[in-house]
Amino acid sequence: MSVVAVVAVAAVGGALGAALGGYLSLxxxxxxxxxxxxxxxxxxxxxxxxxTPLGYTVWFGPHVLFGGGVAAAAYAVRRGYMDEGYRYHPAKDVTTPLSAHPKALAVGGAFGVLGGVFAWGYATLGVPFDPITAAVVLSAFAHRVLLGYPLVGEVRSGLLDMSPYERGERREPMTDGGRVVESNDRPAESSSGVPNVTTRFVVEPFAPWQADWRSALALGVVVGLPASVLASLTASALLAFGLAAAALLGFVVREEVPVCYHVALASGMxxxxxxxxxxTAATFAASVSLPVAVVVGTVGGVVVAVFGELLQRVFYAHAETHFDAPFAxxxxxxxxxxxxxxxxxxTLPF
Incomplete structure (x- = not known):
C-alpha cells in the first residue's frame, strides 16, 4: 500500500472510532x-x-479506531457536544457515538493517523515492546496535552485509594432543595446543559464493577486460562483478544460489561x-506442552490484570479524560x- 493509502486508512479508521464511540468501535x-x-x-x-493480521496492524488497529474515538470524546466535551449526564467527567464517556458532529469526526481521524504514525515509528525502530499498545498509550497522553487536559489530574485522596468512590464521596457537596443528592444520582447540570464537573466523585475508578485487587486476580485466572489454551492451539494471541474485545459490544445494552481484553491478549503473548x-499451530504444539502453556499464560494474565488495576488508579481515576489502563x-x-x-x-511475541 502507498503512503497515501495507509494514511487514508488510518484517518477513516479514527473517524469511524469517533462515529461509533471508542468502546463500541473496539x-x-x-x-x-x-x-x-x-x-x-x-x-x-x-x-x-x-x-494481516486482520484488525491488528500498524495502520489499522485499536490505536487507530479506539485512539480516535477517545480523542474525539475529549474534543467533543471541549466543544459542548456531549451534554448528556454521565457519572464521571464527560470526557471519559467513550461509549457515546459522535457521528452527528463532523469536527469530532475530523479530530478522530487526525488521531487515527497520529496513532498509526506512532505505531509505524515504533515498528520501524524495532523496539522491544508491542508497537500497537504503545501507540494507544502515547495517543492518550497526546490528546490530553493537545486538548488542554491534565496528564494525571488532581489527587484529592491517596493516589491508589479508591475507597472514596465506594463511600460515594463527591468533590463538593451537592444539595437539591436541602436534600443531599445521593451518589448514584445524575450529576447536576450547568446552565449550558453540560454536567457540572465540580460534582464529580473524589475518585473515578475505571470499570468500578471490577476495580479492586481481588477482582483483578480473579479476572486474570478466569480469562487467562482459556486465553492460554486458545493461544497454544492456534499459535496466536489474537483470537482470544478478539473475542474479549467483541464482548464490549455489550455496552450497547448495559453498562457493567467485563473488560478483559488486556488479560486475553497478554496471556496469549x-x-x-x-x-x-x-x-505455526503444529510447530508450537510440538515445542511447548499444553500444561506448561496454560500455567505460564494464566500467570501472565494475573500479572497484567494487576498492572491494569494499578495503572487505572494512577492515570485514570483522578484524570478528566479516558486513559485505557488495559492497553497500558x-x-x-x-x-x-x-x-x-x-x-x-x-521469544518476542510481536
Whole structure:
C-alpha cells in the first residue's frame, strides 16, 4: 500500500472510532479480528492488498479506531457536544457515538493517523515492546496535552485509594432543595446543559464493577486460562483478544460489561513467548506442552490484570479524560517480555 493509502486508512479508521464511540468501535474491531483469525486458522488466504493480521496492524488497529474515538470524546466535551449526564467527567464517556458532529469526526481521524504514525515509528525502530499498545498509550497522553487536559489530574485522596468512590464521596457537596443528592444520582447540570464537573466523585475508578485487587486476580485466572489454551492451539494471541474485545459490544445494552481484553491478549503473548519465532499451530504444539502453556499464560494474565488495576488508579481515576489502563497494562507487560527476549530467555511475541 502507498503512503497515501495507509494514511487514508488510518484517518477513516479514527473517524469511524469517533462515529461509533471508542468502546463500541473496539467491539467491532474485535469481531474483525476474530474473523481474520478464523480465516487464518482455516488457511484461507486474503487478498494481497489486505494487511494481516486482520484488525491488528500498524495502520489499522485499536490505536487507530479506539485512539480516535477517545480523542474525539475529549474534543467533543471541549466543544459542548456531549451534554448528556454521565457519572464521571464527560470526557471519559467513550461509549457515546459522535457521528452527528463532523469536527469530532475530523479530530478522530487526525488521531487515527497520529496513532498509526506512532505505531509505524515504533515498528520501524524495532523496539522491544508491542508497537500497537504503545501507540494507544502515547495517543492518550497526546490528546490530553493537545486538548488542554491534565496528564494525571488532581489527587484529592491517596493516589491508589479508591475507597472514596465506594463511600460515594463527591468533590463538593451537592444539595437539591436541602436534600443531599445521593451518589448514584445524575450529576447536576450547568446552565449550558453540560454536567457540572465540580460534582464529580473524589475518585473515578475505571470499570468500578471490577476495580479492586481481588477482582483483578480473579479476572486474570478466569480469562487467562482459556486465553492460554486458545493461544497454544492456534499459535496466536489474537483470537482470544478478539473475542474479549467483541464482548464490549455489550455496552450497547448495559453498562457493567467485563473488560478483559488486556488479560486475553497478554496471556496469549506470554504463551507465544515460550515457543519458536513465527511458530505455526503444529510447530508450537510440538515445542511447548499444553500444561506448561496454560500455567505460564494464566500467570501472565494475573500479572497484567494487576498492572491494569494499578495503572487505572494512577492515570485514570483522578484524570478528566479516558486513559485505557488495559492497553497500558499490555504495553508494560510486553515491555517485560521484550526485555526477557533481549536476555535470551523468551521469544518476542510481536
Amino acid at each position: 467491539g467491532v474491531l474485535g469481531c474483525l479480528v476474530v474473523v481474520g483469525q478464523l480465516l487464518a486458522y482455516a488457511d484461507v488466504a486474503l487478498p494481497a492488498a489486505v494487511p 506470554a504463551v507465544l513467548a515460550l515457543g519458536p519465532a513465527d511458530a 497494562a499490555v504495553f508494560l507487560f510486553g515491555l517485560c517480555l521484550g526485555l526477557l527476549d533481549i536476555a535470551g530467555v523468551a
